[in-house]
Amino acid sequence: MKNIEEILSLLEKNAKLTAAEIAVMTDSPIAEVEKIIADLEAQHIILGYGALVNWEKTTASPVTALIEVRVTPQRGQGFDNIAQRIYRHSQVQSCYLMSGGFDLMVIIEDKSLKEVAMFVSEKIAPLESVISTQTHFILKKYKMNGTEFASKDEDNREAIVL
Amino acid sequence: MNLESFLSERAKAIPPSAIRRFFDMANELKGQVISLSIGEPDFVTPWGIREAGIFSLEQGNTHYSPNQGFIELREAITVYLKKRFKLSYQPKSEVIVTVGGSEAIDIAVRAVLNPGDEVIIPEPCFVAYKSCVLMSGGVPVTIATRAEDNFVLLPEQLKAAITPKTKLIMLGYPNNPTGAVMSREQLQAVVDVIKDLPILVMSDELYGELTYEPADHCSIAELDGMIDRTILIGGFSKAFAMTGWRIGYVCGPDTLLAAMNKIHQYIIMSSPTTAQEAAIEALRHSHDHVEPMRQEYNRRRRFVVHACNEMGLACFEPLGAFYAFPNISITGLSSNEFCERFLQEEKVAIVPGTAFGECGEGFVRISYASSMDNIREAMVRLKRFVERNRPK
Ligand SMILES: Cc1ncc(COP(=O)(O)O)c(C=O)c1O
Numbered sequence: 001m002k003n004i005e006e007i008l009s010l011l012e013k014n015a016k017l018t019a020a021e022i023a024v025m026t027d028s029p030i031a032e033v034e035k036i037i038a039d040l041e042a043q044h045i046i047l048g049y050g051a052l053v054n055w056e057k058t059t060a061s062p063v064t065a066l067i068e069v070r071v072t073p074q075r076g077q078g079f080d081n082i083a084q085r086i087y088r089h090s091q092v093q094s095c096y097l098m099s100g101g102f103d104l105m106v107i108i109e110d111k112s113l114k115e116v117a118m119f120v121s122e123k124i125a126p127l128e129s130v131i132s133t134q135t136h137f138i139l140k141k142y143k144m145n146g147t148e149f150a151s152k153d154e155d156n157r158e159a160i161v162l
Numbered sequence: 163m164n165l166e167s168f169l170s171e172r173a174k175a176i177p178p179s180a181i182r183r184f185f186d187m188a189n190e191l192k193g194q195v196i197s198l199s200i201g202e203p204d205f206v207t208p209w210g211i212r213e214a215g216i217f218s219l220e221q222g223n224t225h226y227s228p229n230q231g232f233i234e235l236r237e238a239i240t241v242y243l244k245k246r247f248k249l250s251y252q253p254k255s256e257v258i259v260t261v262g263g264s265e266a267i268d269i270a271v272r273a274v275l276n277p278g279d280e281v282i283i284p285e286p287c288f289v290a291y292k293s294c295v296l297m298s299g300g301v302p303v304t305i306a307t308r309a310e311d312n313f314v315l316l317p318e319q320l321k322a323a324i325t326p327k328t329k330l331i332m333l334g335y336p337n338n339p340t341g342a343v344m345s346r347e348q349l350q351a352v353v354d355v356i357k358d359l360p361i362l363v364m365s366d367e368l369y370g371e372l373t374y375e376p377a378d379h380c381s382i383a384e385l386d387g388m389i390d391r392t393i394l395i396g397g398f399s400k401a402f403a404m405t406g407w408r409i410g411y412v413c414g415p416d417t418l419l420a421a422m423n424k425i426h427q428y429i430i431m432s433s434p435t436t437a438q439e440a441a442i443e444a445l446r447h448s449h450d451h452v453e454p455m456r457q458e459y460n461r462r463r464r465f466v467v468h469a470c471n472e473m474g475l476a477c478f479e480p481l482g483a484f485y486a487f488p489n490i491s492i493t494g495l496s497s498n499e500f501c502e503r504f505l506q507e508e509k510v511a512i513v514p515g516t517a518f519g520e521c522g523e524g525f526v527r528i529s530y531a532s533s534m535d536n537i538r539e540a541m542v543r544l545k546r547f548v549e550r551n552r553p554k
Contacts, residue, residue: 160513
């Protein structure tokens with residue numbers, strides 16, 4: 001179990017690690033690591049392998065918005081049904097059920113402010129069980145998934161320290 | 163005026179570094195090379211600790227502290243040593259907060275040595291021990307520990323080195339540069355040799371928080387009767403990634419500590435106030451601060467040791483600190499040649515074993531206090547270099 005968690009957190013930080021490297025780093029047989037990873041993929045615990053991209057440094061620079069959605073839960077379905085209707089749109093990057101002042105946190109990435117606004121007004125707000133929405137645009141990303149975007153990676157230690 | 167003639171015999175007695183040329187080369191190439199030659203964490207001090215330092219400055223705490231250090235910090239140190247190693251020290255009389263373990267080593271030696279006193283130093287070891295002994299007029303008696311013994315000090319080696327002039331043994335485990343750790347049983351065997359002799363032990367435990375399963379650090383002061391004749395050197399530099407703060411400590415019997423405190427008081431006055439306040443925070447959450455770094459070191463350690471052994475550089479398993487110490491003699495090169503050429507040809511800096519004592523010949527120190535990406539690339543280059551230089 002400990003091994004599984006360690007492998008997950010290693011891959012979460014660097015999906016490029018090979019099973020052979022993980023085997024060495026965790027002092028486990030390679031076959032065991034391969035099996036654990038295959039199982040995690042089969043169980044959809046590992047859902048994919050991606051790169052952490054700082055889009056702001058590219059010319060593409062899409063906009064990201066957090067949308068707070070308040071909804072009326074449906075009998076027998078709770079929030080799952082309405083959440084699904086929202087998160088199936090390809091613009092939706094993440095969707096969470098929240099405690100507190102609103103119900104769903106929907107994170108949307110699109111080409112422009114206008115596209116996001118249109119999406120919210122056309123696809124989310126009109127849904128029957130949606131009571132209200134509130135859209136917040138992200139102005140700058142400082143840190144994502146544990147990685148600081150602005151931090152400089154240079155090593156300013158002395159050349160040799162004995 | 164010939165200024166050479168003004169130099170003291172003591173200053174002249176300190177030998178120049180055995181790897182001076184390599185040092186210069188590495189400095190020249192700084193920034194263009196991957197450096198696995200650095201004996202300090204690549205991590206920045208954890209934010210919670212830095213923040214405590216910042217807060218201290220914000221409050222205007224910019225004055226001297228008591229000579230021995232803030233009592234809150236001395237208490238925190240004794241609580242930590244009690245919890246971690248079951249060692250009991252009196253915060254008022256048996257702890258001095260110093261400017262790094264470095265100052266602690268110096269004042270310990272100065273407080274106990276008379277000219278001509280012999281000090282036993284197992285090598286390879288941290289470079290300051292021998293020089294500090296020489297500056298105090300002592301006579302270093304080195305013992306060559308061996309790779310086949312996992313670089314621990316053996317009782318028979320110790321027995322053979324002891325003379326009526328022996329006053330002190332300087333132990334540095336977990337060890338820089340080998341990464342060796344001494345178990346409780348191995349330490350007990352050493353204690354058995356000196357138990358009835360008037361000999362003190364200085365135990366430099368700067369890397370005490372950095373050991374890897376199945377090893378766990380044991381302080382020699384924990385062993386029966388040893389707390390009364392051990393000078394324990396501890397620090398924050400390695401475990402908490404606080405090298406630049408310049409803070410450490412020394413614990414020991416009050417008679418010895420009182421003498422050390424006189425020296426400390428006149429040469430240093432007190433250690434940095436900001437660093438002391440940060441150190442209090444470090445100890446308050448010591449496990450939480452250290453554990454993520456220790457785990458990361460452990461993964462890198464396994465990676466480096468595995469890579470060395472795979473490419474034919476025999477490397478015993480280091481269970482402490484953040485160094486691997488592989489044997490490079492299959493290349494037929496001396497440690498110094500190996501490191502100079504590796505630096506020039508592959509642009510990776512590692513340190514010749516001879517920097518840590520003559521018996522380090524045939525070995526190199528690889529520090530894995532560097533990012534996994536650097537380590538991975540350095541191992542690719544090391545393999546290429548070794549293959550090129552292996553006699554056919
Ligand atoms: C074994 C050992 N002891 C002591 C020190 C000195 O550490 P500091 O003065 O930073 O506490 C070092 C630093 O490299 C070391 O490796």
